[in-house]
Amino acid sequence: MAKVKGAIVINNERCKGCEVCVDVCPESVIAMNKNVNTKGYHYAMVTNENCTGCTNCAVVCPDGVITVYRVKVPTEVV
Amino acid sequence: MAVITREDIIKPENLVYKRTSLLVDCALSYCPGCGHGTAHRMLMEVIEEMGIQSKTIGVAPVGCSVLAYEFLDIDVQQAAHGRAPALATAIKRLMPEKYVFTYQGDGDLAAIGTAETIHACNRGENFVIIFINNGIYGMTGGQMAPTTLPHMRASTCPYGRDTETMGNPLKITELVATLPGTCYVTRQAVHTPGNVRKTKKALRKAFEYSYAKKGVSLVEIVSNCNSGWKMTPVQSNKWMEENMFPYYPLGDIKVPAAE
Numbered sequence: 001m002a003k004v005k006g007a008i009v010i011n012n013e014r015c016k017g018c019e020v021c022v023d024v025c026p027e028s029v030i031a032m033n034k035n036v037n038t039k040g041y042h043y044a045m046v047t048n049e050n051c052t053g054c055t056n057c058a059v060v061c062p063d064g065v066i067t068v069y070r071v072k073v074p075t076e077v078v
Numbered sequence: 079m080a081v082i083t084r085e086d087i088i089k090p091e092n093l094v095y096k097r098t099s100l101l102v103d104c105a106l107s108y109c110p111g112c113g114h115g116t117a118h119r120m121l122m123e124v125i126e127e128m129g130i131q132s133k134t135i136g137v138a139p140v141g142c143s144v145l146a147y148e149f150l151d152i153d154v155q156q157a158a159h160g161r162a163p164a165l166a167t168a169i170k171r172l173m174p175e176k177y178v179f180t181y182q183g184d185g186d187l188a189a190i191g192t193a194e195t196i197h198a199c200n201r202g203e204n205f206v207i208i209f210i211n212n213g214i215y216g217m218t219g220g221q222m223a224p225t226t227l228p229h230m231r232a233s234t235c236p237y238g239r240d241t242e243t244m245g246n247p248l249k250i251t252e253l254v255a256t257l258p259g260t261c262y263v264t265r266q267a268v269h270t271p272g273n274v275r276k277t278k279k280a281l282r283k284a285f286e287y288s289y290a291k292k293g294v295s296l297v298e299i300v301s302n303c304n305s306g307w308k309m310t311p312v313q314s315n316k317w318m319e320e321n322m323f324p325y326y327p328l329g330d331i332k333v334p335a336a337e
Contacts, residue, residue, distance in 0.1 A: 059275065
């Protein structure tokens, strides 16, 4: 069975720090940054490599700042 | 096995989701966490998937979404407060080949525009009404709206809405569902991924039914107003689930008879 691996790209300047994406991530990939962007919001950031590319965060983001990528990882035949 | 790095995944051929290009590439003017942004994006995704960008005319209301014409990359006409259904009637009658929708809040649709809404629904005009219900006048500072819940606090009812003197919340979606001119009436939400995807399907059905001359389709989207409710976005979504949904239950209220 092939595994999937995903990655998200967050547009830091457009993020308004509403934190809605943090709760919906099943892999707890997203957290809020201590730093702020030029508008003064604590923006979302990626904290680990567990992303599966499920698109939950991107779908609920009110400002549509998240772009999602996904690849299939072929498992080795032993 | 070679380790797959983040740089290997982030390539154009692996893209699975990005903000639709039908939303103008600018920052939305809404508060952080506001459901308007998600509703706008779902609407534009439906228009993109149906391939009707050049055939769609929207009518923007007065309220927080008054600037919708700045964000939606389609033809949009601005209506006077509450008069969006009247304007949409004129547009659809003059150009019946177009997809026409109105995008209204609860203060616009259920208060000042009640007459226009009910009569447009009763006449069975063939356009879509998208109704964002957050139970408050968000843009003007959180005053009580017709849809404000009993005992819910707002800036003009600081001790909570007293139903003895201020009446009960208006369920306008159920009201218009009883009229013969409506074909598809549904209530959705945009606070969780599942609900967002359901809302998108509902919007697509609404556009299809109304274009097929079945009558008015009304999609109510129960949304949060974290600024008006004086909560954080996450708290307001939870409050909405606990308090708004019992009074405004989600789901289809009326579907066309053919189904």
